[in-house]
Amino acid sequence: MILQSERLSIRMLNLEDLEQLHKLQSNPNVMKYITNRPKSLEETEKELNKIVTSYDENQIDFLVLAVCLTKSKEFIGTCAVIKNEEKKCEIGYRLQEEHWGYGYGSELTKRLLIYCFEERNIDTVIANVETRNHFSVKIIENNGFELINEEFDEEIGDFVRTYQKDNK
Template identity: 45%
Template sequence: MIFETQRLIVRKLILADLQAFHNLESNPNVLKYATGEIKSLEENEKELNNLIAKYFVLNNDFWIYAIERKSDKMFIGTVALVKDKLEDEIGYRFIEEFWKLGYASEICEALILYCKQIGIKK
C-alpha cells in the first residue's frame, strides 16, 4: 500500500489489474480529460507492464498507482505522480461508473498530503 483514504487504497499496479485498467484506458470519456489515446487490450497490457517495470527503476520520477475501493478491493482508477525538470504534476483517472461519488476529492486531498511527505511540490 502506498497510502489510503477513508474509502480508498492507493497501491502499486499488478498484472491482475489488466481488464479494469483496459476499461479505464479505452474509455473516450475518461481520456478526453487527459493525454493519451484509446488503446487495444494488447496495447494496454504492454502499457501496464511498462508501468509496473518503472517501480524497479532507480531514481524514477514517473509513478502510476492503482486506486481500489476498500469495501470490495475493486480497481476503480489510477493516480499519477510525475516529477520532472519543468514542473511536478499529480493526476487521477477513474473508471466512468465511479464518477460523481466523491472519490476525486477524497483522493486529491490525500494525494497532496502524500506528495508533501515524499517531497513533490505543488
C-alpha cells in the same frame, strides 16, 4: 497498499490489473481529456508493463498506482505522481465512469497532496486540466490550486490550464 484515505486504498499496479486497466483506458469518456481517444488493449498492456518495470527500478519520479475501494478492493482507477519535463511534480488521476460523482476525485487529490507535501517533502505540485473538464477543474480549484497558465493545445483542440499548489 501504499496510500490510504477514508474510502480509497492506493496500491501498486500488477499484471493481473490488465483487464480493469484496459476497461478504464478503453472508455472514450474517461480518456477524452487524457489522450483524446481510447487506448487499445496492446497500448494498455505496453503501458502496464512499463509501470510495473518502473516499480522494479524504483523510479520514484514516475509513480502510477491503482486506486481501489477500501471495503470491496474493487479497482476503480489510477493516480499518478510524476516529475514532468520541466522537473515539476505533477499529480493526476482517472476513474472508472461508473464511479464519477461520488467525491473520489476530491478525496484522491487531497490524499495525493498529503503524500507529496508530507511524505515526499515536495515544495510545489502542479496539475494540468483541459478547460472542458469542468469537474476536474472544480476539484483542483477547491483543493487550493492556483491557476498559473492557460494555453491552447492544437493537438487536442482545447485550452489546457496549469495549476500550482505550494507546500505552505
